[in-house]
Amino acid sequence: MKKQRWSLLAMLFAVLLVLAACNGDKEETSKEGTVDAGEKDSGTKTEAKVAVPVGDQELGLEVTNEGTAINGGTLMVALQKEEPFQGIFSYALYEDGFDAEIMAYANTSIFDADGDFLLTDTGIASMELTKQATEGTDEPNIVTIKIREGIKWSDGEPLKIEDLMLPYNIIGHADYTGVRYNSQFRNIIGAEEYHDGTADTIAGLIKIDETTLELHLKTVSPGLFSGGDGLLSYAEPSHVLGEVPVADLIEHDAVRKNPLSLAAFVIDKVVPGESVQFKANEHYWKGKPKLDGVIMKVVPSTSIAKALESGEYDTVAMFGSSKYAEIKHLTNMDLLARPELYYNYLGFKLGKWDTTTKEVATNIEGSKMGDVKLRHAMGYALNVEEVTEVFYDGLRTRATGIIPPAFSSFHDSSLEGFKYDPEKAKALLEEAGYKDVDGDGIREDKEGKPFEIKFATMSGDDVAEQIAAYWLQNWKDVGLNVSYTDGRTIEFNSFYDKVEADDPNIDIYMAAWGVGSNPSPSGTYAHNAAYNFARYTSEDFQTILKNIDSNKSFDAGYRAEQFAAFEKHMAEVAPVIPMMYRLELVPVNKRVKNWTIEYGKSTFDNLENVELTAEAPIK
Numbered sequence: 001m002k003k004q005r006w007s008l009l010a011m012l013f014a015v016l017l018v019l020a021a022c023n024g025d026k027e028e029t030s031k032e033g034t035v036d037a038g039e040k041d042s043g044t045k046t047e048a049k050v051a052v053p054v055g056d057q058e059l060g061l062e063v064t065n066e067g068t069a070i071n072g073g074t075l076m077v078a079l080q081k082e083e084p085f086q087g088i089f090s091y092a093l094y095e096d097g098f099d100a101e102i103m104a105y106a107n108t109s110i111f112d113a114d115g116d117f118l119l120t121d122t123g124i125a126s127m128e129l130t131k132q133a134t135e136g137t138d139e140p141n142i143v144t145i146k147i148r149e150g151i152k153w154s155d156g157e158p159l160k161i162e163d164l165m166l167p168y169n170i171i172g173h174a175d176y177t178g179v180r181y182n183s184q185f186r187n188i189i190g191a192e193e194y195h196d197g198t199a200d201t202i203a204g205l206i207k208i209d210e211t212t213l214e215l216h217l218k219t220v221s222p223g224l225f226s227g228g229d230g231l232l233s234y235a236e237p238s239h240v241l242g243e244v245p246v247a248d249l250i251e252h253d254a255v256r257k258n259p260l261s262l263a264a265f266v267i268d269k270v271v272p273g274e275s276v277q278f279k280a281n282e283h284y285w286k287g288k289p290k291l292d293g294v295i296m297k298v299v300p301s302t303s304i305a306k307a308l309e310s311g312e313y314d315t316v317a318m319f320g321s322s323k324y325a326e327i328k329h330l331t332n333m334d335l336l337a338r339p340e341l342y343y344n345y346l347g348f349k350l351g352k353w354d355t356t357t358k359e360v361a362t363n364i365e366g367s368k369m370g371d372v373k374l375r376h377a378m379g380y381a382l383n384v385e386e387v388t389e390v391f392y393d394g395l396r397t398r399a400t401g402i403i404p405p406a407f408s409s410f411h412d413s414s415l416e417g418f419k420y421d422p423e424k425a426k427a428l429l430e431e432a433g434y435k436d437v438d439g440d441g442i443r444e445d446k447e448g449k450p451f452e453i454k455f456a457t458m459s460g461d462d463v464a465e466q467i468a469a470y471w472l473q474n475w476k477d478v479g480l481n482v483s484y485t486d487g488r489t490i491e492f493n494s495f496y497d498k499v500e501a502d503d504p505n506i507d508i509y510m511a512a513w514g515v516g517s518n519p520s521p522s523g524t525y526a527h528n529a530a531y532n533f534a535r536y537t538s539e540d541f542q543t544i545l546k547n548i549d550s551n552k553s554f555d556a557g558y559r560a561e562q563f564a565a566f567e568k569h570m571a572e573v574a575p576v577i578p579m580m581y582r583l584e585l586v587p588v589n590k591r592v593k594n595w596t597i598e599y600g601k602s603t604f605d606n607l608e609n610v611e612l613t614a615e616a617p618i619k
Contacts, residue, residue: 052339110234127144130142153260165238265607277295286606299316302462315592336587386420
């Protein structure tokens with residue numbers, strides 16, 4: 001492996017010299033597609049439950065510091081990011097994982113979930129399927145949601161049923177421009193009529209009394225019990241935002257500067273794009289937190305290891321696993337790890353988003369990437385295995401399907417995916433008619449004309465930039481001329497703006513999804529899902545998606561069969577090719593007590609119990 005590593009690094013160095021010359025030696029700002037994370041030891045005794053072996057270490061799910069806790073104190077959190085955060089602090093409106101990481105400390109979630117990602121009755125609200133309609137009738141499926149009495153917002157105002165209704169009324173409104181008005185939301189009876197302006201309210205959203213809400217759904221599936229089928233798991237303060245026009249919400253101070261909270265902490269001060277300061281929520285229903293507050297600051301990947309070593313921070317949100325080697329021997333940190341609900345992928349633009357119908361308009365025949373053999377060849381050309389070993393210390397593995405392994409009931413371990421096979425890639429290209437007609441090593445299109453593929457990928461740290469360059473070389477090795485969209489990697493926010501807008505200068509793109517607790521893929525691949533960035537759909541494919549979310553799927557065997565059919569279809573058609581799964585790594589300073597990342601028991605469900613054993617992070 002050492003020989004392979006040095007040959008890969010040597011090749012990358014040569015490629016990067018060429019790219020630097022072409023790009024005028026400009027240094028790119030960085031960001032990885034979604035999240036990763038980091039590690040170990042300082043004087044105070046800790047215990048970590050063993051989760052997974054990584055290299056010569058066994059990384060745990062939680063750490064319990066036996067030191068004596070101080071009174072209060074401020075938790076210091078680094079948000080690993082190369083550019084400013086957007087700062088949209090509303091679950092109905094936000095669109096990227098960085099804002100979600102910030103909101104985790106001051107959220108408006110109403111449901112708790114267990115280790116199997118099933119909603120429980122231990123949170124602010126509980127839900128029950130109180131009526132399941134007879135299939136083939138017009139009867140509604142009725143979900144009853146009840147909130148605990150005595151719950152208050154961080155300003156002392158009681159939580160009301162209207163606060164649970166407001167997110168539905170925001171997302172369903174005609175002026176809502178976000179991505180959550182999708183096929184699952186349309187499953188709510190009356191949602192489409194409300195959105196289209198033919199009804200003033202959502203018929204299937206009914207206040208029963210001051211603590212009870214009924215949600216009437218067209219269909220239900222097992223996904224309901226993980227927060228799917230149109231069920232929303234958060235509230236919005238109607239006494240603050242209820243009269244604000246939906247079109248104005250995204251810039252409102254109660255979304256950007258001083259949002260209210262139902263969690264242990266509440267946002268106290270925001271320096272836009274740079275930092276967020278939280279204070280303890282005195283009205284928190286579980287009791288006042290033991291910490292005085294939390295400070296979160298943006299820290300670039302180039303500085304993160306040094307910042308942890310020097311005791312500037314207690315933990316890191318969105319920690320990049322490419323930095324694992326730089327911190328794994330730190331004696332002032334423990335490192336926790338768990339399989340992440342995540343995959344990154346290569347996507348092919350196969351159509352457009354129709355802004356009138358709010359649906360995907362697939363046009364495979366008219367797409368540059370329309371030949372399935374070309375798409376398959378581009379997958380087989382990528383040496384994902386070597387990248388995971390050389391750059392990620394085994395913290396990532398080659399993905400074989402869309403459903404991450406954490407969903408053991410639905411992840412098909414027999415799938416092989418697109419193993420690195422450059423000879424197979426070349427053969428497929430030959431069969432498809434992409435041949436090198438002039439002998440320069442680069443293939444022309446089927447008509448013998450120059451053929452260039454425009455590739456969009458996010459800018460990132462040095463490792464991310466090297467990996468992107470390596471993919472270009474992989475494709476060149478099989479004769480494909482692939483170049484960066486706009487001549488360079490793209491800053492995170494601009495990247496998703498371009499992909500979502502179907503920028504004509506994007507033929508293929510590399511992105512990632514953090515998968516929610518409901519494994520149903522309809523939110524990202526349905527014909528009316530704005531997140532369906534590949535813009536692919538077909539009748540057969542939509543039938544499979546509907547089956548996964550149908551009443552029949554209460555039969556676990558049937559649902560597993562439909563997930564298998566989904567994976568088979570995706571592998572055959574390849575509108576996207578899954579590339580890597582990963583472990584989520586979280587570094588925690590030795591002064592922190594009671595921190596866990598175990599699913600169903602996460603610290604973020606019990607932030608009020610976190611304590612510190614020193615006034616500042618241990619160096």
